[in-house]
Amino acid sequence: MCHLKAANPCDHDAVSFNKSAGMRCKREGKILVSLAILLPTLFAFTGLVFDGGLIATDQWVQQHATDSAATAAALNLLAGRADQMSAVAADVVANGHALGAANVVVHRPPSEGAYQGDSNYVEVVTSDTYGSRFINLFGGLREHPMVTRSVAGVDSVNPGAAIVILDPDPAPLSIADLPTLLQNLGRLELQSLAVNQFELGPILSTVPLLSGVVNGLLQNELLQGVMEATAEILDEVVSNALSLHLPALTAGLEIEGLGCLEVDGSVHVNNTWGGVNERGKCVGIDFGYPHGIACMPLLSTTRLKAEHIRVVGGVDREWCYLPFETGESSPLQANRSPVPNPLEGLPSPLLSGGVGGVSAPDTDIVSVTLSASGAEVVLDEVLGGLSFLLQPLFDTVRDPIEHVLCNTTFSPGVYRSMTVIAPTGGVTFEPGVYVICGKNPVTEISLCLLGPIQAEGVMFYITDAAAFDSAGNFVDEASGDGDPPAHGTTDIVPSVVIAPLLPGGKLTGVNLPGSPLDEMLIFQHPTDRRPIVMECQQLIGNNDLAGTIYAKWGHVLLVGAAAEYDLKIAAGTARVVTLGTTRLAPKNLFSAAQDVFLVE
Structure with missing residues (x-):
């Protein structure tokens, strides 16, 4: 008889365990093999991500360096130092961004792009090589070339200027009435x-x-x-005449009196003295007086209207500076970069041979013209x-x-000083250039014109730096380059005093088409700091006062009243005293302010 043996559950469990163990051993073997095969690939991907990140970072750093180099090169172009652009760009990349191995090439004008051929723009191309850290271990590229390009340039940012104030930090000054x-x-x-x-x-x-x-x-x-x-x-x-003995130099440009100065153009002020900007925030050297630009102190009785107002420092009260056209946005821009002197390098009429007529450098003209009744x-x-x-x-x-x-008529030429008194007129200056090479020994004023004189198409050149021989022939004149020495006193006698006192006078600049001296009315030697005083409130006709006044380091004081003048001013400092609305509307403006823009 056959006997069947009952199945033992433990035997079944043992078999299952053995199968499971065998399967587990097989899976672990496959993973190890797969890991061994895929590990280099995983390392390669890791190296790719790592090197890719480093390449992107280095590319960004190099692009930033190229942008900075292009901007620096354009700033040198703006400053008239185009010959230094390549050196500056290379220095910015190598030392400013620690990319000493990079190759920097500067093109002016740019060789490609939207600004190709425009000499107001500079192209900087930086080339370098990235050396891989990991990817080269797995057969990848050992070196990756990096080329970055930037374009920056100079462009105008406002209309031309009617007033340019040049002295960044003028010395104290006071003028008697x-x-x-x-x-x-x-x-x-x-x-x-x-x-x-x-x-x-x-x-x-x-x-x-x-x-x-x-x-x-x-x-x-x-x-x-x-x-x-x-x-x-x-x-x-x-x-x-208006009393002019006011606290001097409360600002690089002062607008005082009672009324408004309107400027049909821009106002550029390089003065660095502080104040507030167009948003009322403190800017410049110091918040309090003196300022870059200031209206009437204490009592706000004056305003300045212009198409554009640009000042390196700040102003006294931002709401005193208004747009030329009602309804437009504020024209004020404070805390800006300075503008170049629009008349830098203006030739002396003596050196350029533009003076003819009388040669009397040792003669002090003192002329008193009587009225008809006198x-x-x-x-x-x-x-x-x-x-x-x-x-x-x-x-x-x-x-x-x-x-x-x-009646008195003067001819162009060279004089030591000119003092002309004409209570009711009768004085005529023939068109041309008048050189005043000294000052009156009694008044210490070089040019003094009192009364409604007629001086159309004239230029008065004030110089204390010219030399003449005993025969009155011009020998030489000191250069006007560089800064003049500081004056030793705050009270300075003006070089020029002009006061028509009665309506009917006329003062217009010289007519020299094609010459840099065209339209020049008063030109003071660049090293002469003396003030120029023009009390012209009686010149009320629109063409009674016209031309250009240039005193690089001097002070110009202009008094006007309810009139429009074809006049522009470039001076170290200036004060305009207005009674009513005085408008400066020159037909030909100074050059516009320019800024640097990164465009590509």
Whole structure:
């Protein structure tokens, strides 16, 4: 009989365990083999990710260095140092970004792209090589070339300028008021010199019998007439001229008085003194006075309107600076980079041979032109002092003498100083260039014009740096390059004082088409710091005052009232005193401000 043996559960479990163990052993073997096969690939992918990240980082650093190099090269282009662009770009890449092995090439103009051929732009191309760290172990590239390119350039950012203030940090300065400045005009030596400069000899010589007698009488009466005319002009100064003795240099550009200065163009101020910017935030050296630009201190009675206002430092109150056209955005931009001198390198008319006519570098012109009534009084007194026999002879020359007393004409040329007093006019400056190479020994003023004179198409060149020989021939003139020495006092006598005092005068710049001196009205030697004072509130016609005033390190003080002037100013510092609305609207503006832009 056959007996069946019952299955033991333990035996089944043992079999299952053995199968499982066998299968597990087989799986572990496959993983190890797969891992052994795939491990190099995994390392290769890891190296690729690592090296790829490093390449991207190095590429970004190199691009940043190239952008910086292009910007630095464009800044040198803006500053007129185009010959240094390559060296500066290489230095920025090598030392500024620690890429000493990189090769830097500068192209001006760019060799490709949207700005190809434009010499206002600079292209910088930087080439370097990335050495792989891991991927080369697995047969990858050992070196990867990296080439980055940037383009930066210079472009205008605003309209041309009517006012340019050049001195970044001017020294203290104070100017006395006009009556104080002119008080020495009444000195006897000046009056006597004025009498001696009346050219009456040729007229009197036509009547020899009369000449000896009349000449003495004329001298005495003319002295009295000149003294009265001078007293009259000084009274006009006291009664009509605005008091100008204000705290000096509260800003590089000051707008004072009562009213608004409107500038049909831009205002550029290189002064670094502080204040606030267009958002009312503090900028510049210091928040308090003095400022880069300031309106009337304490009481806000003035405003400045312009198409664009650019200042290196700050302003006193941002809301005092308004757009030229109502409704436009604020024109103010503070804390900006300085602009170059638009008249840098302007040639001296002496060195360029542009001066002709009279050569009298040792002559102090002192001219007093009498009014018609004043001349009548003088001539009546002379006539009354003559015998009945000589009076008819005097009548034959009376009209020519009166014409000389009431009318004076000056010719272009070289003079040591010019002091011209014309209470009611009668003075004409012929068109051309007038060189003033010294100053009056009594007033210490180089050019003093009082009264409604006519000076159309003229340039007054003020220089204390020219040398002449004993015959009056020009020898040489010191260079105007560099900064002038600091003045030793805060109170400086002006080089120029112009005060028409009555309506009817006219001052317009020289007409020299094609010359850099075209339209120049007053040109002061670049090393001369003396102020220029123009009390022109009586010049109310739109064409009564026109041209360019240039005093690189000097101070220009302009007083205007309810008039429009075809005038532009480039000076170290300036103060404009306005009564009502004074508008500067030059037909030809200075060059626009430029900034550097990274464009590619």
